[in-house]
Amino acid sequence: MPQEAKETFGPAAFRPAPAALAGRVRTLAPSLTRSLRRVAEAVANAPAGCAALTVTGLAERTGTSEATVVRTARVLGYPGYRDLRLALAGLAAQQQSGRAPALTTDIAVDDSLADVVAELAHDEQQTLAGTAACLDTAQLEAAVTAAAGARRVDVYGVGASGPVAQDLTQKLLRIGRVAHAHSDPHLAVTNAVQLGAGDVAVAITHSGSTGDVIEPLRVAFERGATTVAITGRPESPVAQYADHVLTTSTARESELRPAAMSSRTGQLLVVDCLFVGVAQRTYEAAGPALAASYEALAHRHR
Template sequence: MTYSLKETFPQGVRALRGAPGTPSGSATTPDPGALAAKVRTLAPSMTRSMQRVAEALAGDPAGCAHLTVTALAVRTGTSEATVVRTARLLGYPGYRDLRLALAALAAQQATGAPPAVTADIAVDDPLGDVVTKLALEEQQTLADTAAQLDMTQLEAAVGALAGARRIDVYGIGASGLVAQDLAQKLLRIGLIAHAHSDPHLAVTNAVQLRAGDVAVAVTHSGSTHDVVEPLRAAFDRGATTLAITGRPDGTVTQYADLVLTTSCSRESELRPAAMSSRTSQLLVVDCLFIGVAQRTYDEAAPALSASYEALAHRHAPRRRDGD
């Protein structure tokens, strides 16, 4: 049982993306529950004035929901234009839509939802506190990523991978480990997938791709040159391209037909961004893998069984001749 991307999305995957350089799915107003997640994800890439607006929105959604655009600009020491730009960057067509989302978010929080954890790990923290803080941060990162995942983009990505002739995955450093994880998972269900962490090999492989192939770039910053370049080469040759990134406005999205945005907790001295970005990237990888396995179950199930059997046989005790 195979699935064609054209059958799933007759209008074509690039039609889902919108204008070049525009983050995929940006025309869809985000769910109110994703607002706080988007603020945490996008704040590091905002200007300082936009950050002040975003921090006010996340810190007091109920209060901000009652403010006019002029009143919010006064409260944050910015301008009306900055407030509107912030609203649009967060995915809302205008300030009115943002106020509705703020009111809905305030109502959700009133039901007793736990607040976001922002305490940094200190150098003199007891190890037990470190475990607690890390666990809570990981939970928040996963919840934020799940809240802001664009289901249309995810569905299209699953369809593209399920029907791909060949899949290349690009990633460097911590993102390279995530790229390897995705490739090996897809290999185990019978797909032809390879991860490339060497930038030269990535580009030389990318230029061999064509329509019907899929290229995946994993980059939290969205601007890692050694990941952007092979994705650009694959995009230019007609392959379907997917970016898994924490920066939907990053360079990599210019060459991505599909964009899946990950969240990341605030970076600190003892907790670099690579730690939490890896957690959210692995969640997206697992969602892709399960989705593809469901789509191709008739082929995936026997392939998984064969890989389990091969590994079990490899690790079984060897018997001597005559035993």
Template structure:
């Protein structure tokens, strides 16, 4: 049975609404977008006003409330009002990240920073500690862990795999559909397959997860859509995607929440293998230190290389090669052979040669 992270608390209403929005039907989603756009104004509207402004019905508004775990419109209105009050007391939470074509760099930076902070905050609010701990336990004791992700999610899969390998665990990232399936068919009880999919409907992730589950492996889903097919996994971790826009497609908008989930999960796994993790990280650091030091020394000889031949090559011939012949061989010739002509005139020999 899948472990869910959704609850009916009103404290995190807006984060839960953002998480649910992509998987809601068109009507409730329209009401949800109106609430997210301006919670303070939405809290003042009646149920008929909400329905009229979104082109829906009273029943649709109630469906949204129940999707959020609330009893009805009255609870929804109270929760929205509370969320609006908390937003008013906070900093630049309402800054939109919808970057316009002509936004100056300072505005782009501010909008993206606000959106990244919101994505992390929403993801943290939606993570169930018990679910995260259960996944960490499974990975810490697993025979091996396979992390599957396609496209941009593949980058996140590689990140988790590399982190687990760094602390001595057997982990492998698969980022191609056929590879994911051929890997899944050899998984057994005691293995873990983590599937990462923003939409929760990527076949190249869903099919290998189903195959792994059928063979007894533990399956974990990291997704932005709790109502998608991937939520059938044994454990579900929700990574809230940031707002998509023309200049910020889903692949970019989803990465921040995903990486936060991965970092939180890895930290819990490292806690469970604290001694081994500490030793493995120290060993890998020690092994890599000379390589980093060597890299820092390389620029020295490289920059000194051009003058070196000018100093060594001319000096070499002057000090080594000429000195050797002058002191060793030529010296003997200069002392013996040249002295013979000095002591014995060369007129005879020169006269004899002709």
């Protein structure tokens, strides 16, 4: 079961790309202590200014200690402060050259549609980069292994996560897997009761606190099914009933871009990774199943 914001060291660290740093900070912030969060938010919001600071300077700027600065760098995926500082310098250079837009753009009511397109495209890119940096491939590998060998896969998602749950289910069905998506909380629970060892239950909730998703996952967990949570909050309540947690990042929210919009992008990336992994593992059956579905659809539109 996942623990609070694990530190990473040496070659095994994430070492996220500079452009993914802000997304990683957003994802980890709720699980960080107040002092760690101050340092993390400072480097994400002002990469150029922080890149010019020594570890002592950044500690003074954030009202923390040198040890806290070093620990923050490790929590964010860098072996030490020097590596984080290099990433900040790279991000600052990209922004100054125009190759990486500033991370503080918001969509305003009076923005032109051209500006909206550019800002949304930038936010989507940041979300995808952040999710890729946050996603624990060992957890993903374990989830893929379970789903590839499952007798049945049940997926729970409500609200904005509902269509994502449907997307995963439809993909699995096209490669011959037995899968069901549940947005009705009562049906989700009554179906979860039927699960057991050899089955997989997947809960999709950005907040990790959606009761209508947590309850069926809890039932599936207690019945012995392998459980997977796709969430932007790895320390949230849903994680206590998840054997494997797949973490997503989100773009920065604004009045015209709520979390429901930004979270969906990261969720869909994780769903696609999970599906492709299962298709690879079961290709002998998945390949003909996909070919048959393409043929059936092509025949329907002739």
